[in-house]
Amino acid sequence: MKKIAVIPARFEASRFPGKLMKDLCGKSVILRTYEATLSTGLFDQVLVATDSELIYNEIVCNGGEAVMSHNNHETGSDRIAEAVGSYDADIVINVQGDEPFTNQSDLKKLIEVFEKDMDGEISLASLMHEMTNIADIQNPNNVKVITDLSGNALYFSRSVIPFPRDAAVKQPVYKHIGIYAFRKKALLEFYNQSATPLELSEKLECLRYLEHGKKIKMIATDHMSIGIDTLEDLEEARLKWDQLYNGS
Known part of the structure; x- marks a missing residue:
């Protein structure tokens, strides 16, 4: 089973433009993410897919692999699909460019989902x-997910789900961490479909898969990821990086 990791890297992020090129303790956010993904040793290939020559050069000039997107894309899945269309791969892992604390354990768990899915249902x-x-729960920047009893996603939302109608019922609230593993076939099907109603309403691409009946297996992790969506997130990431790697 051939596995490729692709990091979609759009320069003009709506909430924090240019965030991927911001400094994270001596290196850019995107380079930190690329190096973290590469260092897991789990993939046959790791590449950055970007619409920005600045990001492309940042990766290539530091010895990495990157591809330029030729089309404008609304979602990271679209950008990844364009990038890997001609690549020989069974599983494609989407690592978000603003997730520099991606770790080996989480990515390995995602790969194992497909190794155990002998019938190809997921x-x-x-x-x-x-x-x-x-x-954090009420913050719409934190996407929430609810699952069925087998751990398959039922819905993703920026709203609080499930709604705590009965305070006596202690139901955990889960944040969706934007790292996906796709069967290449499902990814290319997404690329050829139009945006769906719920996807457009919530501005969440994962809903397109659900609206087309795709099964999404959710894996719980204790790893505290920091997605960099705001300047405050970047400051938090710098503090965490210093604590983890510089002993501060």
Whole structure:
């Protein structure tokens, strides 16, 4: 089973433009993410797919592999699909460019989903982390996910799900971590489909897969990922990087 990791890297992020080129303790966010993914040793190939010559050069000039997108894309899945269309791969892992704390354990769990799925029923696998802080739960930048009893995604939302109608029922709230593993076939099918109603409403591409009946296996992780969507996130990431690697 051939595995490729692709990091979609759009320069003009709506909430924090240019965030991938911001400094994270001596290197850019995108380079940190690329190096973290490469260092896992899990993939036959790791590449960055970008619409930016600045990001392309950042990766290539530091010895990495990158491809330029030729089309404008609304989603990271579209950008990845264009990048890997001609590549020989069974499984494609989408590592978000603003997730520099991606680790080997989480990515290995995603790959194992497909190794165990002998009947090929699962189209995607992704990660989730339990949230307990009320402010985090209510923050629409934190995408929430609910699953069935087998751990398959039922819905993703920026709203609080499930709604705590009965305070006596202690139901965990999970944050969706934007790292996906796709069967290449499912990814290319997504690329050839139009955006769906719920996807357009929530602005969440993962809903397109659900609306077309794809099965998404969710894996719970205790790893605290920091997705960099704001300047405050970047400052938090710098503090965490210093704590982990510089002993501060």
